[in-house]
Amino acid sequence: MTDYDVPKAIAEQVEATELPKRLKTKLYETLEERNVTDEQAKEIVMAVENRYLETRVDPLDPVGTVSAQSIGEPGTQMTMNTFHYAGVAEIDVTQGLPRLIELVDARKTPDTPMMTVYLEDEYATDKELAHQVVWNVEATRILALGDISTNVADMLVQVNLNQDTLEERGLTAEDVAGIIEDKLGVKTVQNGTAIEFGPEKPSYRDLLQLVEELREIVFKGIEDVRRVVIRKEDLDDEDQFVLYTEGSAFGEVLTIEGVDASRTTCNNIHEIHHTLGIEAAREAIIEETMNTLEEQGLGDVNIRHMMLVADIMTNRGEIESIGRHGISGSKESVLARAAFEVTVNHLLDAAIHGEIDDLNGVTENVIVGKPIRLGTGDVDLKMGSINRSAEQAD
Structure with missing residues (x-):
């Protein structure tokens, strides 16, 4: 039934x-690690299931609003600085609020x-061997290999x-x-470690251009790096070389x-998607946003809020930003689109195309002064008269 060494009866209860x-796997691992009796194992399984059911979202709960508030409120406590990455003093990486904005805006290239x-x-x-990989990754240009000089006379x-x-x-x-010959289309003369070449026709301008x-x-490595x-870092109980x-x-x-x-991994979500x-x-968006919050001491924000944001950004098979060029700009509701940005344009386009707003969301109902369609507001009650004679006959 399972690869884990747990009694059959317990495995059946877990299944x-x-x-x-993922939670079942974690439960199996925990039961296998701890020396518990069958009775204790059953109690643990029941307690985990009860806790899981208690933490599920209630029907008609406004999860989007709660997530926005849960991310936005601590976001006001974030700094605007660029920090050194993971203790690597030589590399600066954008952190804090600018990084969070970068992620939800789905920027094509990070700062x-x-x-x-x-x-x-x-x-x-x-x-x-590790340094061999470094030279295959890092872009090697001519100034790293030697000196350049120009002989104007010749x-x-x-x-x-x-x-x-x-x-x-x-x-x-x-x-x-x-x-050099392939890239510049010139004829070179090599003498040991010295290389000479020049423009086809004597020209000072062409010389400087070369x-x-x-x-x-x-000459070696990846151009963009x-x-x-x-x-050297301690990984898997041994010292391993890691490249940044x-x-x-x-x-x-x-x-x-x-x-x-x-x-x-990398911090460009579009490269990971491609x-x-x-x-x-989707996993990268969740990981990057959570790391950004934890870096600022805000790691207690529930990861499920980040998962919802990542789901919304990726559920159409492409990465969409949360803004007027992405999620907010493609909402079905005219009023919701108009409430976000460029109000007049949205209303004008909707009028030209004869769009209808069914007032299903929060924003549009607030605008028109109606109760929002969430929680008890999404329940319709109908009043009717009771036929007493029919009731008595029953």
Whole structure:
């Protein structure tokens, strides 16, 4: 019945409950860990089910309003600062209210995109192998490999490469010269670690243009990842190397040898959606919002409020913002849309298209002065006369 080592009668009782699968799994794990009698196990199962049923939302409860209040009220206590991420002093990541706004607005790119890259097997414990992954992730440009100078008399760009740096990053002078030729369309002359090239026709302007273009070429790594910080952390009871990046390219980093794709993550929910799908994006929204609140000491906000926000943002298969260009702007109610932003435009469009508002939501009923259709307000009572003669005959 189950992979867990619990008595058959207890397993049958757990399966008969209304608990969701994740909670059942947690219950099995707890019963297996603790040395409890069958009677105690039954009591625990009953107590968990009762607690679960008590915490379920009542019918017609305004869960959206409660969630908005539960997130918005502590949001007023949040700071507007940018904090260092996870103790990595070299990397700044937007936190607090700006980060929360970024998430609910579903911004295409965060102000400070970053990735947390976990490594697998020997890459996680061997420093040399870990650094190989670093050089495959971090964008290596020419200034990291050597010096650039211009010879105006001969109209040449001269590059003097550092041999130690080339060896460290797994490159050769021939590799660099070949990439320069491919990217810039010029003919290079290589002499050891020195490379020379120039414009086809003598031109000071073209010479400077070549230098500017040379600075932007990525010789190794991922173009969008500007910098990588490597740290040793205690994970799974052993010291493992973890990489923190400035800039993100989630799909590309997962293909690099040595990267643990099951744990690696980034703070761009759109990249996660594009790479792993809408369910992963929903989990990322929940995780990022909860982490932002916990960072501010507001971790006691119930995660179910965040789950509701994430569900609303992703239930159509795409990530939608909570604003006039997303959820609020696509509401069926004309008055609800008008109450949020750009009131006149919404009313004018609705009048032109002959839209009808059924007054089902909270906002529109408040506007027109009617009781809201929630809780007892959603119950219709009808009065009727009683036929007493028929009642007596019965």
